[in-house]
Amino acid sequence: MSVLQESRxxxxxxxxxxxxxxxxxxxxxxxxxxxxxxxxxxxxxxHAEVEDAKVIVRALVGGGEGVAFSNDLSDAGLERVAKxxxxxxxxxxxxxxxxxxxxxxxAGELQGEEIWDEATVEGDPEHEESQLAGALDAAREHHAAxxxxxxxxxxxxxxxxxxxLRRSGRSTSAYVRFIASCGEGSGxxxxxxxxxxxxxxPRLAGHAAAVAYAARAPKSLPAGRYDxxxxxxxxxxxxxxxxxxxxxxxxxxxxxxxxxxRLGEKVTGSKVSMxxxxxEAQIVPVSFDREGVSRRRVDFIVNGCxxxxxxxxxxxxxxxxxxxxxxxxxERFPVDGPTPGAVVMAAGNDSGxxxxxxxxxxxxxxxxxxxxxxxxxxxxxxxxxxxxxxxVRDGQLGEAVRDLRFTENLLEAFERIDGLGDQLHSVxxxxxxxxxxxAAPRLRIRDFTFTGTCER
Amino acid sequence: MNGTLRKALDRMTSHGVRLGQxxxxxxxxxxxxxxxxxxxxxxxxxxxxxxxxxxxGGWGYAASQSVDEPEAxxxxxxxLARAAAPHAxxxxxxxxxxxxxxxxRSPCKVDPFTVPLDEKLDWLREATEAMGDVSVASAQTMxxxxxxxxxxxxxxxxxxxxxxxGVSIGATAVKDGLVQIRTWPKxxxxxxxxxxxxxxxxxxxxxxxxxxxxEARQLLHAPKVPEGEHDIILDSAQLSLxxxxxxxxxxxxxxxxxxxxxxxxxxxxxxxQLGERYGSDxxxxxxxxxxxxxxGSFGWDDEGSPxxxxxxxxxxxxxxxxxxxxxxxxxxxxxxxAMRADSWTGVPIVRMVxxxxxxxxxxxxxxxxxxxxxGFLLSRNRAWSIDQLRLNFQFGCxxxxxxxxxxxxxxxxxxxxxxxxxxFWGACDAICGEEEWAQWGWAFCGKxxxxxxxxxxxxxxxxxxxxxxxx
Numbered sequence: 001m002s003v004l005q006e007s008r009x010x011x012x013x014x015x016x017x018x019x020x021x022x023x024x025x026x027x028x029x030x031x032x033x034x035x036x037x038x039x040x041x042x043x044x045x046x047h048a049e050v051e052d053a054k055v056i057v058r059a060l061v062g063g064g065e066g067v068a069f070s071n072d073l074s075d076a077g078l079e080r081v082a083k084x085x086x087x088x089x090x091x092x093x094x095x096x097x098x099x100x101x102x103x104x105x106x107a108g109e110l111q112g113e114e115i116w117d118e119a120t121v122e123g124d125p126e127h128e129e130s131q132l133a134g135a136l137d138a139a140r141e142h143h144a145a146x147x148x149x150x151x152x153x154x155x156x157x158x159x160x161x162x163x164x165l166r167r168s169g170r171s172t173s174a175y176v177r178f179i180a181s182c183g184e185g186s187g188x189x190x191x192x193x194x195x196x197x198x199x200x201x202p203r204l205a206g207h208a209a210a211v212a213y214a215a216r217a218p219k220s221l222p223a224g225r226y227d228x229x230x231x232x233x234x235x236x237x238x239x240x241x242x243x244x245x246x247x248x249x250x251x252x253x254x255x256x257x258x259x260x261x262r263l264g265e266k267v268t269g270s271k272v273s274m275x276x277x278x279x280e281a282q283i284v285p286v287s288f289d290r291e292g293v294s295r296r297r298v299d300f301i302v303n304g305c306x307x308x309x310x311x312x313x314x315x316x317x318x319x320x321x322x323x324x325x326x327x328x329x330x331e332r333f334p335v336d337g338p339t340p341g342a343v344v345m346a347a348g349n350d351s352g353x354x355x356x357x358x359x360x361x362x363x364x365x366x367x368x369x370x371x372x373x374x375x376x377x378x379x380x381x382x383x384x385x386x387x388x389x390x391x392v393r394d395g396q397l398g399e400a401v402r403d404l405r406f407t408e409n410l411l412e413a414f415e416r417i418d419g420l421g422d423q424l425h426s427v428x429x430x431x432x433x434x435x436x437x438x439a440a441p442r443l444r445i446r447d448f449t450f451t452g453t454c455e456r
Numbered sequence: 457m458n459g460t461l462r463k464a465l466d467r468m469t470s471h472g473v474r475l476g477q478x479x480x481x482x483x484x485x486x487x488x489x490x491x492x493x494x495x496x497x498x499x500x501x502x503x504x505x506x507x508x509x510x511x512x513g514g515w516g517y518a519a520s521q522s523v524d525e526p527e528a529x530x531x532x533x534x535x536l537a538r539a540a541a542p543h544a545x546x547x548x549x550x551x552x553x554x555x556x557x558x559x560x561r562s563p564c565k566v567d568p569f570t571v572p573l574d575e576k577l578d579w580l581r582e583a584t585e586a587m588g589d590v591s592v593a594s595a596q597t598m599x600x601x602x603x604x605x606x607x608x609x610x611x612x613x614x615x616x617x618x619x620x621x622g623v624s625i626g627a628t629a630v631k632d633g634l635v636q637i638r639t640w641p642k643x644x645x646x647x648x649x650x651x652x653x654x655x656x657x658x659x660x661x662x663x664x665x666x667x668x669x670x671e672a673r674q675l676l677h678a679p680k681v682p683e684g685e686h687d688i689i690l691d692s693a694q695l696s697l698x699x700x701x702x703x704x705x706x707x708x709x710x711x712x713x714x715x716x717x718x719x720x721x722x723x724x725x726x727x728x729q730l731g732e733r734y735g736s737d738x739x740x741x742x743x744x745x746x747x748x749x750x751x752g753s754f755g756w757d758d759e760g761s762p763x764x765x766x767x768x769x770x771x772x773x774x775x776x777x778x779x780x781x782x783x784x785x786x787x788x789x790x791x792x793x794a795m796r797a798d799s800w801t802g803v804p805i806v807r808m809v810x811x812x813x814x815x816x817x818x819x820x821x822x823x824x825x826x827x828x829x830x831g832f833l834l835s836r837n838r839a840w841s842i843d844q845l846r847l848n849f850q851f852g853c854x855x856x857x858x859x860x861x862x863x864x865x866x867x868x869x870x871x872x873x874x875x876x877x878x879x880f881w882g883a884c885d886a887i888c889g890e891e892e893w894a895q896w897g898w899a900f901c902g903k904x905x906x907x908x909x910x911x912x913x914x915x916x917x918x919x920x921x922x923x924x925x926x927x
Contacts, residue, residue, distance in 0.1 A: 040715030044543035046515035047536035069501040147717035
């Protein structure tokens with residue numbers, strides 16, 4: 001029987017609450033199983049399977065909060081982690097603004113359904129072997145070496161607290177990120193889906209390899225301003241940084257977010273809308289956050305005008321609004337307050353590859369190592385192209401181009417969008433393991449600023 | 457050897473695999489953060505589990521938090537290794553590791569997990585209070601203890617206890633569309649070291665807090681750094697990141713072999729370039745897993761190889777790779793004992809250890825400034841970006857100080873410099889001496905796919921680079 005049982009997670013949560021005595025405590029239980037295949041240099045580097053089960057205990061004493069994580073789920077282990085959270089809360093300074101733990105009514109009605117697929121978790125060795133072999137073959141057919149990651153994941157979440165909240169859910173996801181290399185070129189083929197059976201590995205590897213082959217002997221172009229078509233994978237790299245610099249309550253409260261004080265005002269081009277779909281997401285929908293509050297859709301930018309940011313219960317209380325269900329926590333590092341689960345850029349009405357609108361320009365498949373801290377008020381970012389850049393002449397793909405560095409005020413650049421694809425595509429990001437899926441359409445932008453080149 | 461590891465090793469032996477490595481890892485982690493008078497992070501983590509790596513045709517890895525049935529975890533790892541075989545490298549050579557037995561421990565005087573929490577929180581709070589009127593006043597510490605027990609089918613049986621601590625303070629001033637930040641002693645998650653709580657307390661954050669706050673406020677009114685080519689001096693905190701991104705990563709052997717393409721990318725350095733020019737004659741870089749008290753130090757790496765030191769760049773010429781047993785064989789290079797995993801969940805991969813820049817003979821930072829006719833001294837990192845081959849980089853720093861006739865003349869905001877790795881290091885004409893040399897530890901180096909986050913360090917002293925493009 002699978003260890004990924006909601007009943008087991010709820011039992012662990014309830015056991016923690018029993019050990020807390022009369023202290024308000026929340027137990028967030030996470031059970032997970034990841035099956036991974038890593039490729040590189042045209043071979044399988046390893047297969048891996050990782051199973052973890054952990055509990056996050058949050059205790060509130062007066063106005064103080066303490067959080068402790070543990071994956072020691074023995075009776076003594078649960079006792080220890082509950083005690084540690086409570087001791088921490090007792091020592092933390094009292095703050096008037098700290099909210100109580102949510103009960104069922106506070107947590108809001110659940111919307112949407114999370115998606116579970118047993119086959120994604122357990123796997124079908126014969127089918128997976130055949131898919132993998134097909135992917136490696138597809139790359140070889142284009143004289144390309146395949147690298148990448150294939151991940152199939154199942155996760156259970158349960159939130160139990162001493163205010164009577166008891167929620168659980170489970171979801172699956174699968175993603176692949178293939179990079180094919182050929183000569184100086186590389187290409188990407190990736191997708192994030194709910195069920196592993198929705199991944200067509202040979203097709204994605206073949207796409208990556210075809211791009212790599214076409215890009216194998218690039219020429220150099222000088223830095224400058226070019227009209228560009230950005231593939232969704234490139235746009236998603238930018239959305240991750242929009243999320244980090246502007247869409248969370250903390251950045252907004254501290255005045256770092258370009259949305260601060262501008263609700264309803266124009267901040268960028270009217271074609272641009274960005275939102276966290278919450279439970280409405282088609283891919284890896286998440287119906288509640290790790291404090292149990294129902295996740296809501298939040299519109300950050302609507303037709304170019306400033307919208308809202310995401311909140312947890314704490315930031316919501318400070319700001320006189322409701323939590324949007326975005327309490328974020330990670331045991332590995334401090335999280336910058338409430339964080340979007342995913343950011344989606346709304347699709348437009350333009351079909352096809354958008355290249356036909358370019359007399360001369362560049363077709364960019366992906367960005368790499370984007371950094372959005374240069375000037376967060378302008379969403380000024382820098383980054384590099386990767387995995388395929390091609391000249392476009394009269395709407396037709398031309399020669400491959402060596403990678404370029406862009407440095408651009410994106411709020412301004414998005415005012416120059418004149419093509420917005422009608423299809424959304426999702427790929428895995430660093431945040432994918434928290435649930436939610438970034439998604440974007442293809443974009444055509446005029447006069448995009450490239451500031452550097454990558455030839456030696 | 458504890459009972460769990462004994463059971464796992466016996467099972468592994470019964471499978472007759474080519475190589476089996478069994479790690480039991482217990483990780484304790486604590487993050488504390490004060491921000492504008494509020495404890496925003498007070499997290500303590502315990503994570504422990506079994507990670508089993510098997511070579512038998514291909515590589516397999518299985519990890520579990522549950523140790524009720526270690527034999528089942530071994531069976532899974534063996535099954536995965538054999539399943540990988542049809543599509544693995546045809547030839548996998550890992551050499552022979554002599555059995556390693558013993559114990560290694562970070563130099564730690566004060567166990568950070570024994571220090572009362574209220575003492576830590578008070579210490580941080582006082583620092584933020586000393587910053588006065590800024591938009592964000594923050595202070596943060598981290599402490600990590602990783603205890604590893606390792607046994608292998610080669611006869612190794614060792615334990616090690618790595619202790620990592622770190623500290624940072626930051627002041628952010630926001631006004632009229634400008635966001636200006638100053639941190640100390642280093643940006644991001646501060647400076648981290650392979651030492652105990654005594655390292656954290658060696659930082660006088662209460663003295664530094666008002667200074668960085670004042671400078672953040674001043675930056676709101678400072679002129680923007682002028683664009684163009686300038687001579688620059690990098691302070692050693694910024695230089696440590698420059699080393700990390702433009703030397704440490706491109707010499708990782710797995711990147712060169714195309715094994716890291718999916719996330720981190722490849723490298724502009726390739727085997728035929730060994731011996732070729734990487735930087736100027738004064739540039740000497742080396743990887744050293746044995747640097748005392750540094751964040752990238754250990755006794756053995758996570759495939760059981762003893763920490764060592766290898767040259768990476770000597771007299772400006774590229775000399776060696778970071779590698780593990782398999783990648784060293786593929787690259788025909790001495791293995792660098794650089795296979796690390798961030799936890800029991802992670803498969804060991806080639807990682808940086810401490811990648812250090814040897815000191816030069818330019819004396820103190822004051823001496824270096826005094827010998828610079830015109831230029832800018834750039835301080836601490838604010839933004840970083842580099843291409844997938846580690847060639848074209850662009851770094852933003854928190855602040856710049858204009859140098860004229862060997863003297864600091866004024867504060868400038870938003871310095872951003874960009875360049876190509878070999879050109880940049882080729883333009884290095886002065887490195888400060890041992891009196892300025894220090895280890896700068898980074899809490900998070902992200903690599904692998906799924907990404908693993910691990911601590912590394914870079915020893916260096918401030919250095920000068922001629923004719924660098926500022927944006």
